[in-house]
Amino acid sequence: MKEMLTISEIAKLRGMTTEALRHYDRIDLFKPKFVDPETGYRYYSIFQYEILGTIKELRQIGMSTDEIKQYFNQRNFKKSSEILKAKHAELVSKLKELTEIEVNIKEKIAYLDNISRKEAFQEIIFREIKSRKLITLNEKINSNLELCYSIIRLETMLTEKAPILASNRLGIIIEEEDLKDKRFEEPSVIFVVAKKDEKIQKKYLKMIPEGLFACIRYNGELLRNRSKSLKKLFAYLHETGYLIAGDALQIMVVDITVTDNPNEVMFEIQVPVKKA
Template sequence: MYFDYKGCCNTKVNTCIIFFKGAIKLKEKLTIGEMAKLRGMTTETLRHYDRINLFKPQYIDSHSGYRYYSIFQYEVLGTIKELRQLGMSTDEIKDYFNERNFSKSLDILKAKHADLVSKLNELTDLEENIREKIVYLDHVARETELQTVMFRELGRRKLITLNEKINNNLELCYGVIRLENMLAEKTPILASNRLGILIQEADLRTKRFEEPSVIFVVAKSKEKIPKQYQRIVPAGLFACIRYNGELLWNRSESLSKIFDYLDEGGYQITGDALQIMHVDITITDKPNEITFEIQVPVQKV
């Protein structure tokens, strides 16, 4: 039987729609190619489902040995396709079809939905982090001035710190890893201005600019970190300077410029300074592109 228009499968009769050059042929038994085409799948996918006993042809021709699907299997295959789109593994789908009932199917779908919501939240956080980093790096690309002291009003910040001083690059590597492992967010400090070290006020006042320093990362508001690892930097006025180079501790020249500027302008420091990794090795291999920013809290005398 042929029709010149598109229709749909009729489960009340042993018929099925197959497209041939614009016409439609209805039949019950389908070859693997016909079933694959009908469901928008590949024949290899159906062969794989057959091999793992997930979805097998219903008929085997006793003479030719050819295997055929029944059109009445269409709904099972459609369900498999939908569950795969939901991210379920073939083993999970097998379990879904094993002794199915309403309550079991509902529970499985609820669990999968919760999993998808969790993954969606992770992707949302990831997108937010990447978007913020792109905005930040675009801003950095427009700023080229180095070794110039400038005053900036900066807001209150919550730092996460191990409260341990870093003496060398080896300790720095392990410190960064430990800080990252404390954060729940995805790609937390890659290519951002959130990682840095604290230069103690006592070392600043005695001009011991290259003393070991405490490493930190600026926390986001959603982070839940034990209080012993938190430190608050109050909002206020900061004298800032940027310099480039590979080494974290090569800051004496920049700090000396800040203090000369403060002395001339009648300012005094009010706390520990922050040295932020402005552009680091996650972004570039070129030493002259690696940039640090020193932020010293100050007030007018």
């Protein structure tokens, strides 16, 4: 066994790259014990193993090179303990965030996998839907430009991670009065369905009670191409003896966050109904 090791030898011993060691030398984080003045070759002492091993571990827990420099600056028990506790708290916070993201992605994958097994376009079905809490700016949307800005404003109100991508939580409210008067192309209010633990000011919330909904799906833009579907749905309600029982929701089922193909964009209109 020898005390002095080449850069390749100590890198292999510690499972690191020679480039990482050269970088640590350049930034004065971990310098070789000896540099040959003629060849420029770096040589390290085996007794430097503790420092290099600690650097590797600190990098593994996410510390930057500047943070590691601070860690080694006048090390003592109290200082090291405090730094590690702070880093642990940071990691716990990141793990919580990653767990939330993982749960959201899992739900979105299950949702997307389930879409293909749902009802066909222009098929009218009745569905019992539980109560929902909507977050809305209470502003009517008159154009796609206004729609874009409203979506951004709604997203910034949410504290959850990856909230709207690939979900059926974004949509617009079609007011009951407009439905009864057959004003199907009137400007509408945009919303996002809130999750249970979302804390939002009361003025931005709207409750949709549970009940029976007549539903129909179609392709097209959010603010256009819905008249045909609504006319078909209302004709069916008239034939079967149902009345409108409140504001309707137009839900984005598949949107531009998951496809560039306009033929794959899908919406569902949900009209609350009751027997005449």
